[in-house]
Amino acid sequence: MRAGLALSIAGHLAILAYGLVAFPDARTFKVDDIEAFPVDLVPIAELTDLAAGDRKAEKTPKPAQPKPVVKAEVPSQKPAEKPAKVPVKAAEPPAPEVVAALPKPVIPEPPPPIEVEPEAKTPDAPPLAPAQNPRARPKPVKPVKVAKTEPKKPAPPAATEKKPDRPAFNPDEIAALLNKQDPTGGGDPAPAAAPQKFGANEGNADAAMTQSEQDAMIGALRNRLAQCWNPPRGVREAGNLRVTIGIGLLPDGSLASDPRILDAGFDPLSQIAAESAIRAVQICAPYDMLPPEMYSAWRDIEFIFDPREMLGG
């Protein structure tokens, strides 16, 4: 028995020892660390339609703030504030037979500056505007103001108080509450708001946008712009003339205001490239091929114009 145990131990040790000698560089079994990625399957609509509720929320404050309405009407005219530059170069080309005449001093008489006629701004428009002016920007910030002003202004927003009595669901109010929620970091406001937002279709009619729908819209915009954009040619640095232009659209696809340059170089060439991009988005308007039911997805668009591929930098 004892001998058997000893033999067994010796035998095992021998096998182990043999193993150590026979497989000295056996590789260790490595387990690669796999980074864990948290994956949330989120419908794209949730991301693209964040503003849906906001837009409606802003309708209430509108009467109090005529400003956006004025803006909407301004873009039509603001040209010609600058009078023509009067360069001191007088074109006095040297006549062939005589030595060049000297440039004569030029009395700068700039053509009279063109007056910009102030648009008739109608502050009385607001009552109508909120309902029909979709230009109202659904920035989360604004609604906050609204929420704050509500208690101070007893007259119009009094509706808020009445709400509890109403059995009917008011999407406007929910939108306002939701908006308030965001900036305050989620305080106490109406807990019912969230389920209602996701459940109720009327507050978020254009919510569902799939990736393919988004791709389709982007493709449609690209094709349209490809017709209208005439990038500056022959410019040596064409490869570096990337320009980003932002536009806001009305539900009918027309421009809500002048396009804005969001990103462009400061040199004159970049300026010319930016002008060609702005011209393109203006010529291409209205963007009536975009699906109206997805308005919230294309209300604000950023175009990045990059002539590199075309002009070969």
Next chain:
Amino acid sequence: MLVALVIAMVSLTGQAEAQLRVDITRGNVQPVPIAIPPFIGGAGSPDELSQNVSQVITADLRRSGLFAPIDPAAFVDPVAPPDGTPNFANWRPLNAQALVAGRVAQTGDGRIVAEFRLWDVFSGQQLTGQQFFANPQNWRRVAHIIADVIYERLTGEKGYFDTRIVFVDESGDKAKRVKRLAIMDQDGANLRYLTNGGELVLTPRFSPLRQEITYASLGGEQWQVFLLNIETGQRELVGNFPNMAFSPRFSPDGQQVVMSLQQSGNANIYKLDLRTRQLTRLTQSPSIDTAPSFSPDGRRIVFESDRGGSQQLYVMSASGGPAQRITFGNGRYGTPVWSPRGDVVAFTKQDGGRFSIGVIAPDGSGERILTEGFHNEGPTWAPNGRVLMFFRDVPGESGGPQLWSVDLTGYNEQRVPTPNYASDPAWSPILN
């Protein structure tokens, strides 16, 4: 797979949070539609002079190939005075992207004043507006200057309309051509002759700084190199050379002339200081080195040489020394001309009995042929480095050389009007 999905989600989030982002990498490269209604005169309506000015501007911009002036017959407003804001609603339907509104009037002292504004039709913004005073006989130059301003403001490049071309005018029978040095505006107007045809003239070249040209001439037995002041007509002999002297060309600072001199079957490149008249030999090879051209920074010289067996292009330091071959294609390369931008060298290439005009980077990369045919030769650059002029010969007894121009892109090839046959063009720098 998982990673890809996550990356996709992340990028999606990034996009969606901002707003709809659309990359535009394709466009419709086409001439810019521009409306140039007749300029008004002093009386408020177009007169002969004011209409002429707007017509010259229109022709300049059209010839550039970058603009498509709109037919005035389509205009809703027949004129656009420069004083007020145009009614853009009448110009947008024409698809005009830019509008030029101008006036040319007489001043009290016998001069003319031309003023214009350039408008962006779609934004309604004024892009530029200027006013020029000039002698009435120089109205064409005023028009060219205005066209240059418009060109530069809309393309971002310098214009080249206020320039001239000097060339060799060829008249008479093919067997007995009379060759005279002639000069004209870049659009063919205001032609005049600089020599009387009594001597053989070759290779006129503009000074980069002054209204001055240099050319080679065979008067009697000797080759001579001259400087000629275009404004005064004053001619100065740079030097007599017992052997053939070829293709003199200015350095960018106008202080030197490079050329090749023939010596016992070979030709070498020399640099001549115009003030000291000192001649410096730059190449020492037992081969034919000729057609030197400075880089715009004056530090290098490109030239043609058959030192490698066939005629190819080489680049060397402006002070001489070893040269680097830059062309390796089939055929023979000659008459290199460095672009004023510095980015490419234009050349003539002869291959299989055909002559083409092409460009290549100074390091030998990116060779492109711009035009090809029976005989194309002698490229010269517009001062903005965008357009090349050259001369083209057509075969046959009655054929003769003509001036043509082509874009750096190889498009927009057009004939330059000359009264007779013409060869060896040289483009001036911008005049003012």
